[in-house]
Amino acid sequence: MSTPAAAASGAAPTTFDFPREYHFPPFFTRQTNVNTHRAQLEKWSSLILAYCAHHKLYKLSLSAAAASSSSNNNNDESPSGGAEDLFHNRKLNRRLSTADAREVLEFMRKEGRAEFVGGGDGSSSGREGGGGDVAWIYWKTPEEWAKEIESWVDETAQKGTVLTLYELTQGEDTRGGSTFYGLDPDLLQKALQVLVKRGKAQIFGQEDSQGVKFF
Structure with a gap:
């Protein structure tokens, strides 16, 4: 399976390599045995993280990704990011x-690898974007992205420099030259807020004109 690290570095192949479990029918049916179900959740979690890392997807819409579709619509502008084949094995x-x-996403949330937009858990459905x-x-947490940005700042001697969020x-x-090129703007904000709380950065300006200074 493609790893998040490989995908982030651009070394991942174009075609995602699904794990062996994906090709067996029981993987798509909730297992009743507690231990087996736990293993199933872990495998689905690993698959989702690797899949999203490979395709550089930062958000996933359950209603879009799990909806019935006769065609594979790879529209990366949607929250599903063209992830229709993630939960649906057509073969x-x-x-x-x-x-x-x-x-599965609630399991990932408890593990710190997912967060429902709007906060809370996954029990509240039916709200668009909720x-x-x-x-x-x-596949990289805001803290991990913050560490990537901080390392880049140190390596490129950007301390004291003012950069726009677009430039970042x-x-x-x-x-x-960086792993965070093309990072989702909202996720960038989350990562920068980590650095702000640590006294490593200051954000100023409004909306499209926002800039950041690193310390």
Whole structure:
């Protein structure tokens, strides 16, 4: 399986390599044995993290990714990010139910690897963009992204320099030279807030004109 590290470095292949469990029907059915179910949740968690890292997806919509679809719509602008094949194995004609997928994300939330947009857990469904449908997938947590940014600042002698948020994730200085190039703007804010709380950065300005100074 492709690893998050490989995907973030750009070394991952174009085609995602699904794990062996994905090709067996029982993987898509909730297991009743407690230990087996725990292992199933762990494997689904690992798959989701690797899949999202490979495709650089930062959010996942349960209603979009688990919905029935006769075509594979790779629209990266949607929260599902073209993840329709994640929960649906067309060759097996098996699909993880929305309820089971939500349980997996709740498991990941407790492990610190997912966060429902709007806060809370995955029990509240039916709200567009709400806590029960769209979730952040932390193949790197905000703390881990903050560490990546801090390391880049140190390595490139950017302390004391003022950079726009656009320059951080879309600028020529970070293209090909950082793991956070193209990072979701909201996730960037989460990572920068970690550095702000540590006294390592200061954010100023408003919306599109926001800048950050590192210390």
